[in-house]
Every structure is written in C-alpha cells, then in structure tokens.
Amino acid sequence: MAKDYYKILGVDKNASQDEIKKAFRKMARKYQPDIAGKAGEEKFKEINEAFQVLGDKQKRAQYDQTGGEGFRFDDSSGGFGSVNFEDLFRASGFGDIFDMFSGGGRTRKKGPKQGSDVRYDLDITLEQAFSGLTTKIEIPIHVACKACKGTGSKDGILKTCDACGGTGEVRKVRRTPFGQTVFITTCDKCKGLGKIISEKCPKCNGTGRIKENKKIEIKIPRGVDEDSYLRVAGQGEAGYNGGPPGDLYVVIHIKPHKIFERRDTDLYCKITINLSKAIFGGDIEVPTIDGTAKLKLPKGTQSHTVFRLRGQGMPDIHSHKRGDELVKIIVEIPKNLPAKQEAVLKEIFGDNLKTTKGFFDKMKEFVS
Ligand SMILES: [Zn+2]
Numbered sequence: 001m002a003k004d005y006y007k008i009l010g011v012d013k014n015a016s017q018d019e020i021k022k023a024f025r026k027m028a029r030k031y032q033p034d035i036a037g038k039a040g041e042e043k044f045k046e047i048n049e050a051f052q053v054l055g056d057k058q059k060r061a062q063y064d065q066t067g068g069e070g071f072r073f074d075d076s077s078g079g080f081g082s083v084n085f086e087d088l089f090r091a092s093g094f095g096d097i098f099d100m101f102s103g104g105g106r107t108r109k110k111g112p113k114q115g116s117d118v119r120y121d122l123d124i125t126l127e128q129a130f131s132g133l134t135t136k137i138e139i140p141i142h143v144a145c146k147a148c149k150g151t152g153s154k155d156g157i158l159k160t161c162d163a164c165g166g167t168g169e170v171r172k173v174r175r176t177p178f179g180q181t182v183f184i185t186t187c188d189k190c191k192g193l194g195k196i197i198s199e200k201c202p203k204c205n206g207t208g209r210i211k212e213n214k215k216i217e218i219k220i221p222r223g224v225d226e227d228s229y230l231r232v233a234g235q236g237e238a239g240y241n242g243g244p245p246g247d248l249y250v251v252i253h254i255k256p257h258k259i260f261e262r263r264d265t266d267l268y269c270k271i272t273i274n275l276s277k278a279i280f281g282g283d284i285e286v287p288t289i290d291g292t293a294k295l296k297l298p299k300g301t302q303s304h305t306v307f308r309l310r311g312q313g314m315p316d317i318h319s320h321k322r323g324d325e326l327v328k329i330i331v332e333i334p335k336n337l338p339a340k341q342e343a344v345l346k347e348i349f350g351d352n353l354k355t356t357k358g359f360f361d362k363m364k365e366f367v368s
Pocket residue numbers: 145146147148149150151152153201202203204205206207208209
C-alpha cells in the first residue's frame with residue numbers, strides 16, 4: 001500500500017505549497033521528539049517524509065502522477081537516526097522552522113527562495129462553465145529578468161564570494177569557559193548566497209525580477225462552479241536568487257444567468273404557460289443550457305408543478321455526468337378577457353365563476 005502523504009499531513013489533495021508548509025510546521029511542532037518523546041519519533045519521521053515529497057514541487061508532481069503507487073521515497077539524508085533536526089529542515093528547504101527549535105545559535109542561509117503564489121479571479125458565464133473554455137488572462141506579475149536570467153547581475157555573471165569561498169557560511173571560533181567552540185554563521189558579504197554581483201543588472205536594478213503584464217493561457221475544465229479554483233503550477237511570481245516561481249490560482253466566479261439558477265449540477269428555471277395549455281396539456285419547448293428540450297405537459301397541469309428533465313443539468317467536474325434540469329411551470333391567468341371569451345367561460349363554469357373568481361385573483365398575486 002502506498003503511503004498517503006496528504007493524509008499524513010492532514011491536507012487536501014489540492015492544497016497549495018503554502019498550505020502544505022503550514023500543515024507540516026504545525027505537525028512538526030506537535031510531534032517533534034523533544035516534546036513528544038520517543039513516541040513522537042515515528043510520527044515525526046512520517047511527517048517529515050511526507051513533507052520532503054509534497055513540499056517539493058517536482059517530487060509532488062511525480063507522486064501525484066503515480067497516485068503514490070510505485071513512488072519511492074528517497075531518503076537522501078542518510079537515515080533518520082544520523083541527522084539532526086536542523087539538517088532535516090534545511091533539506092526540506094524550510095529555513096525558518098529553526099526558530100521553533102533551538103532558538104538560534106545559527107543564522108539561516110538566505111538561499112534561493114520560491115516566488116509567491118498569485119490569485120486571479122475570473123468571471124465566466126454559466127454556458128462557459130458548462131462547456132469549459134481555454135482563455136488568455138493577463139496578470140501584472142514579477143517575472144525573472146531576461147537580461148540577467150534572474151541573477152540580478154549584469155550579463156548574468158555572478159562571482160563566487162571570496163569571503164566564504166562560495167559556501168555562504170563562515171566558521172568562527174569563539175572562546176567559552178568550556179574551551180573553544182566553532183560555530184557557523186551566514187557570510188555577511190554574500191548574505192549566504194555564496195555568489196556576489198560584481199555589477200548590478202541595469203534592467204532590474206539587481207533584483208533579478210521585473211514586473212510585467214504576463215499573458216497566460218489557461219484551460220478551465222467543464223463543470224466548474226462558483227469558487228472552484230485552478231492551480232497552475234509555476235505561473236506565480238518569480239522566485240528570488242534562482243528559486244522556483246510560485247503557483248497561480250485562478251478562482252472561478254460564475255455570472256448570474258437570465259434563465260437558470262444552479263444548485264450543484266442541477267439547473268432550475270421557471271416557464272410560464274397559458275391557461276389553455278394548462279388545461280389541455282401537450283408538448284412545450286423549454287430552454288436547456290445547450291439548446292432546447294421538449295416537455296410533455298399532462299392535462300390539467302397545475303401552476304407551480306415542477307418537472308424534472310433528467311441529464312439536462314451541468315456536468316460534474318470529475319465524472320462529467322450531467323445533473324438534471326428542474327422546470328417549474330407557472331400558469332398565467334389572463335388579466336383582461338375579451339367579453340366574448342368571458343361569456344364562454346361563464347357558460348362553461350356557470351355560477352362557479354363567481355365563487356372561483358376570488359381564487360383566480362389570489363392566484364394572480366401568487367404567480368406574479
Ligand atoms: Zn536583470
């Protein structure tokens with residue numbers, strides 16, 4: 001059985017990298033052996049394994065693709081027993097978790113940092129939600145500077161930091177009552193990057209990022225609903241110092257429709273018919289989201305009766321199975337009958353017309 005890493009971290013399969021990080025942080029805090037003791041160790045190991053995979057975009061994609069089956073977790077840290085927690089977290093690219101452990105002693109390296117996730121709200125019509133669509137959106141966003149390939153250095157050339165020899169860290173010796181202690185600290189000169197810019201890129205002023213209106217083509221699947229969202233991996237803000245970009249989240253909003261109201265995959269509408277149709281019955285044509293359908297009315301159809309047209313609703317986003325259309329029939333009562341017709345009705349209903357007139361009036365109020 002494949003391990004369900006999403007379950008282990010208690011997150012949804014669609015969780016953003018940020019949510020995964022947050023879940024991991026919370027779990028790790030709870031189960032770290034310093035607090036939870038020996039019993040927490042197994043759990044902690046499991047949480048870490050899950051995060052090593054889901055916290056890494058590439059590994060996560062690989063894991064998602066196989067559904068976990070046949071996915072092998074590669075414990076490159078060389079076994080749990082031999083590593084300390086700081087290294088473990090460093091390996092997960094998750095520097096700031098140090099804060100919750102030892103309380104410092106070591107400043108974290110400012111390595112490559114992933115760009116932020118970006119949200120984009122997209123309004124579409126119900127018809128577009130029905131059929132799905134491919135569209136281009138334009139978002140003002142930071143992208144990697146092309147002139148310097150995101151390095152921030154003119155012509156993209158970075159020099160190895162001479163202060164730390166490119167490691168980003170320097171060793172310092174401190175005398176303590178217990179003897180000499182060697183400790184490692186972030187290199188001041190390169191801020192831990194290991195590389196320095198000799199001349200700033202004039203295009204991006206050394207930041208490696210440029211704001212532009214980025215055009216992105218997105219594909220909205222059939223059956224999306226209000227607040228459905230689409231994760232477009234790697235289309236968020238550009239990363240820092242060579243880090244990967246964030247993700248783009250497209251949040252769907254569906255414009256109100258002039259005929260249909262949607263509830264999940266079912267569509268609701270009201271159709272008005274005249275009195276004779278209600279009395280005699282027969283076929284009527286009703287609108288559907290992708291055309292029209294025939295509805296057979298029985299004789300004596302009452303106002304507010306609801307008919308169900310099976311399979312004429314919206315498609316389910318996963319199974320594509322369509323819901324139903326529910327048609328509420330409204331019988332229109334004529335307001336001013338020509339004298340001739342009134343006479344005919346009087347003849348048919350006789351004195352009853354007088355007693356039912358109040359009923360008709362009430363019905364009018366109810367309908368309109
Ligand atoms: Zn640049």
